[in-house]
Amino acid sequence: MTPETDPEAVDRAYDDLVALVEHGPRFHGTPGIAAAADWLEQHLGTVGWPVERQAVTLPGWQPGAVHRVVVHEPIARELPAWPMLWSGSTGGPRRGTVEAVGPQGLWGDSMTWRKFVVTDDDGRVLAYLHARDDGPAAPQPLPSGSDLEVAHLAIGRLDGLQLTEWLGDGKALVVEVEADSGAVEAATSDNLIVDVPGTGDGSVLLCAHYDSFFNTAGAYDNGSGTIALLHLAEKWAAEPPVPSVRLVFFTAEEWHLGGSRHFVDTASTADLDAIDYVLNVDGLGRGSFVEAFGAPEAFSTAFRSALLQHAAATRPDLELVTRFPPTTGTDDASFYRAGVPSAFLTFNDLHRLHQPDDEPNRGIAANVAWTVPLVEHLVATLARPTRAAPPGVL
Template identity: 30%
Template sequence: MKKIYRYGLGLLLLVSVKVQAQNQQVIDAIIKEAKENSQLETLAHELLDGIGPRLVGTPQMQQAHDWTVKQYQNWGIEAKNEKWGEWRGWDRGTTHIDMIEPWVRTLAGTQLSWSPSSPEGGLTAEVIVLPDLEDSVAFQKWLPSVKGKYVMISAPQLTGRPDDNWEKWGTEESFEAIKEKRAALERAWLDRTQKTGKNRTSLPIALENAGAVGVVTSYWSRALGANKIFSASTRQVPTIDLSIEDYGMLFRLVESGKKPKIHVNAQSKETGLQPTFNTIAEIKGTEKPEEYVMLSAHLDSWQGGTGATDNGSGTILMMEVMRILKKVYPNPKRTILVGHWGSEEQGLNGSRAFVEDHPEMLEKIQVLFNQDNGTGRIANISGQGFVDSYEYLGRWLNKVPREITRDIETSFPGNPGSGGTDHVSFVAAGVPAFNLSSLAWDYGTITWHTNLDTYDKLVFDDIKNNAILTAIMVYMACEEENMVSKKMRIPVDFRTGEPTEWPSKRSPTRQGGILFQRIAR
């Protein structure tokens, strides 16, 4: 009996050593392929430079879905576009803005997403500023004066220098003074707009209904040259966003009585409701094909830049991981599935649609890894409230080279995410879904939803490290003998000490933008 026991123990040890050696071979192959044959720069160029920004409902969004499918198919990976809804279609044309009086200057700016078009050839008109009126009654009396004019509705900025510039070069007194003045100006401008009785959406509509020929904004991101570019709420006339420099100049000219005029030629067109998709690709599993390890990144973007760090970097990361695994691990134990989601920016719609449309898959998802917030190397992983996530994520991370993981901060079990990016859609459904959160590289000010979110801001060394980490984690999740634990910890409200609730699943908006359809003139 003792001999049999020793023989059995020896056999188990031999099998264990063999499995570890096999794992290390695949891991070494992942690292070698990622370092020596990276396709990240090519993918980024084709997506960002070749296709451009990917606003839901635009031709570029559709091109991006089709390009992604074709790229996967070229690598021998099955892929398809899966329709989940419809969205207001819009096609951006050229934007050209010139100051005509009191002197001539071409201004830096663009039309906001879904902005109505200028008349053919553009239109020249005087610029005025939303005045500081007594109340909404005074606002209604003032409204007729906007007819035939462009109206500026954003607060002017006292300085175009970011805070770190003031901290480096200014005195402590001057820095404190500018912060106090800026806060006072922002409070005063908020009070000015609130007295109109309108909000951020209804104010532009009231102006265009009163005959304004356009609305002028400036949403400075507090980084040099960066403005946030979101959507227009006007339905008949263009809304343009100007750089802080040019907006401030126009504002000062108006306030000093110089009556500046600008010529705006912002061309765009409505294209009706357009189908919206998720792009789904898979490497079919061999032993457990009905169990899944998922990758996740949203494909859509806003229209300010080309969506490089939000979320071109996450998109090319997940494509590169799939390419690497197809080459070095072509017959995974479980099916490897990737979702490139549409309309994340309008409320996680693509991923929420996938969760709602595939309830039969949710229990069979081993784990999901999502990446969204920028180009930096992965720096933080939360257990999202899954009690045993420390055990399996810890084991898998241990297989990643130390130079990649040494600065990663983890929080276990953590709390479930309730918004922000696509892993949340799956966490709400009880799927162990983890966001691979990256270093900021000043993401919040320089690139997040700004005109500067472009190819040149990508840090390919960091993305390459992320590809190695993610591919190894996917490989280990596929090879895991059993499904991981999905036991959840209900989060506690730190203010009361009482348990709260697990985030609930939310349905996507499947027909979007229709309330803002352009009204015929």
């Protein structure tokens, strides 16, 4: 019996995931993430692990209650939309015409969306629309340099294609946009740090972000990775790993990696040099599609080989995709920028990403159950890689 088919392991993963998401959205700086942090600290303390809290304070932002994109011409239609993180307000409903702008890079061009601008009769910018590359409308953080005084609204891929088709046909495209999102006072929540002494040599940093976007309780992204780390902490309380492991539950991953960036920025050079490598467990969604990226290149190859070795005996249906250089949209990127070898894995579940229906299910729980022994295997197998220089601009 493999872990993902072990009813007891799946039941435990499911029950703990349900308990975590009962705190609601875990958006940075909100009561939901504060309650989740207390819940995690209590569970870790139950098995004997003290928790160090590292406060992370970032500029504040609130999503508001209104986020509308209504097409008036050529065909009346309301498009599902969400405010992008850092979006400004429209100051009420505003009507204007739409033009295509071109590609929109997000997370350092890890994703490329379609971008549109809405202007009034005098050419003033009323809003930007960002059409997702795949799947339904989903909020994301705006890239650095965006005009934060203007509303930015995310729409779905198919709606973006429809706008493109209308514009390509030369049709006038008139919309009404409204959003009441905007900046507020600074927001604070905590990174949670647990040090697990090993029985031998080596030092690994294992992490997962426990925050979510404002519109979801985030079972897949990333309650699942959070529960995987919690179960590993429980296992290692009974039987320690060979290398020492620092477990970090990061806040503010959705805020341009704010929690992990703060962790790296406040660490000493000696602290970072002491880390053999970083392993980041992101969303463990339904299905068998795994993305596993690492850097530098030699470490990426070793990481892939160790993962496939474990899967050969436990998961013959696994569909593995690797990419080099890795994407920059999750917490391992903060370490790689500082020259620390890093890797991440996710069971990608794009249609649940940043969605209100990202709720617990048995498929997620099964992949949590399988990932726990996988990470044990990786921690036991992967040797300290040779350091490479931090990445440059190319």
